[in-house]
Amino acid sequence: MNRLVVQKYGGTSVGNIERIKKIAERIARLRKEKIDIVVVVSAMAGETDKLLAMANQISAIGKDRDMDLLLSSGERVSCALLSMALDSIGCPAISMTGRQIGLLTDNSHTKARIKEVDTNRAIKALEDGQVIVVAGFQGINEHGDVTTLGRGGSDTSAAAIAVALKAERCEIYTDVDGVYTADPNVVPNAHKMNRVSYDEMLEMSSLGAKVLQFRCVEFCKNYDMPLIVKSSLVEDSKGTLICKEDSSMEQPIVSGIMNDKNQAKITIKGVPDQPGIASKFFTGLADENLSVDMIIQNVSDESQTDISFTVAKAEINKATKVVQDLGKLIKARDITTDTNICKISIVGAGMRSHPGVAAKMFSTLSKENINIIMISTSEIRVSCIIEEKYGELAVRVLHKVFDMDKTLVNS
Ligand code: ASP
Numbered sequence: 511m512n513r514l515v516v517q518k519y520g521g522t523s524v525g526n527i528e529r530i531k532k533i534a535e536r537i538a539r540l541r542k543e544k545i546d547i548v549v550v551v552s553a554m555a556g557e558t559d560k561l562l563a564m565a566n567q568i569s570a571i572g573k574d575r576d577m578d579l580l581l582s583s584g585e586r587v588s589c590a591l592l593s594m595a596l597d598s599i600g601c602p603a604i605s606m607t608g609r610q611i612g613l614l615t616d617n618s619h620t621k622a623r624i625k626e627v628d629t630n631r632a633i634k635a636l637e638d639g640q641v642i643v644v645a646g647f648q649g650i651n652e653h654g655d656v657t658t659l660g661r662g663g664s665d666t667s668a669a670a671i672a673v674a675l676k677a678e679r680c681e682i683y684t685d686v687d688g689v690y691t692a693d694p695n696v697v698p699n700a701h702k703m704n705r706v707s708y709d710e711m712l713e714m715s716s717l718g719a720k721v722l723q724f725r726c727v728e729f730c731k732n733y734d735m736p737l738i739v740k741s742s743l744v745e746d747s748k749g750t751l752i753c754k755e756d757s758s759m760e761q762p763i764v765s766g767i768m769n770d771k772n773q774a775k776i777t778i779k780g781v782p783d784q785p786g787i788a789s790k791f792f793t794g795l796a797d798e799n800l801s802v803d804m805i806i807q808n809v810s811d812e813s814q815t816d817i818s819f820t821v822a823k824a825e826i827n828k829a830t831k832v833v834q835d836l837g838k839l840i841k842a843r844d845i846t847t848d849t850n851i852c853k854i855s856i857v858g859a860g861m862r863s864h865p866g867v868a869a870k871m872f873s874t875l876s877k878e879n880i881n882i883i884m885i886s887t888s889e890i891r892v893s894c895i896i897e898e899k900y901g902e903l904a905v906r907v908l909h910k911v912f913d914m915d916k917t918l919v920n921s
């Protein structure tokens with residue numbers, strides 16, 4: 511059997527015909543090295559948003575089943591065009607939708623999860639010497655209906671297909687040349703990391719790093735599939751390798767710093783400090799499908815307490831309504847909201863073995879007179895909610911304090 515590589519090209523990489531032709535040439539070159547290739551594509555840049563906007567002009571509450579059929583069409587266009595481009599330069603290719611590649615999902619339309627990939631047809635096509643071009647982001651459920659995997663889902667299609675076909679690696683081509691220590695638009699000294707562990711990347715993806723869908727990283731971690739992010743716009747982009755933690759190497763204490771601006775805070779003041787109160791509020795939020803991120807409850811004062819938590823900015827109105835309704839029943843003293851906040855996080859596998867990282871983060875923020883509103887941690891992450899206007903300053907000073915300006919992290 512030949513070596514097999516799965517490549518995924520994002521929306522900008524297939525953004526126009528010129529770029530599609532360029533990618534076809536790149537794939538044909540790799541194919542000459544006798545490597546089997548499955549290519550997963552996103553819709554051309556902006557297409558998914560256009561389709562969504564059209565649906566919203568008709569109804570804000572379109573049926574999810576129709577929505578999936580609509581949204582899946584974007585990927586079908588780029589998939590068919592790339593397959594044609596490959597054929598036209600003498601590189602035999604076959605285009606496949608989610609159904610044709612055998613990608614079976616559960617029934618949750620617009621955010622379906624992959625159940626299995628039936629590889630029979632793909633294996634035959636590869637044996638016939640064809641490059642397979644797959645429409646990403648989509649599958650079918652048990653009823654044969656089209657489903658989609660959530661925004662950014664083509665990354666996850668690629669990971670699942672790479673795992674199912676036992677590819678040697680999964681390459682994600684995008685418009686940046688890898689994963690950076692911080693947003694280079696904010697920190698001019700930020701640099702690309704050569705290597706990041708799965709766990710670090712999972713944290714970064716859940717903190718809003720758009721470069722990879724969380725579930726793609728999760729898939730690759732679970733099956734130990736090497737994942738590479740690189741640019742399709744630069745020749746010879748080395749990219750960032752996401753892989754198992756390398757124990758032979760000293761881990762940098764902090765690898766990445768993130769600023770998640772998509773946070774809003776709700777505080778419920780003066781609720782009875784007794785069993786069942788938190789459960790009422792958070793069950794109410796969960797029933798409305800609202801995800802809560804950070805939660806703090808104050809030490810109770812005369813049998814009353816305050817609870818604060820954060821939600822995504824776009825969901826603040828919906829969440830406030832739920833909390834106000836429950837607050838009336840429970841006779842909460844007051845409910846306040848704050849949308850001018852952000853979440854600054856430092857992520858690094860080295861934190862496991864280095865005490866004092868959180869302390870250093872807090873003292874750095876205090877030196878800049880930045881007040882910390884909430885704190886949460888994981889084994890390899892510390893996050894602080896602060897006022898949004900200090901977000902960029904915080905990222906810059908932390909990048910410096912943790913020596914990320916100078917050293918080539920993880921290289
Ligand atoms: N086209 C879809 C989106 O824009 C899926 C993807 O690109 O991964 O979210």
Ligand code: MG
Nearest residue numbers: 520662720721
């Ligand atoms: Mg993407």
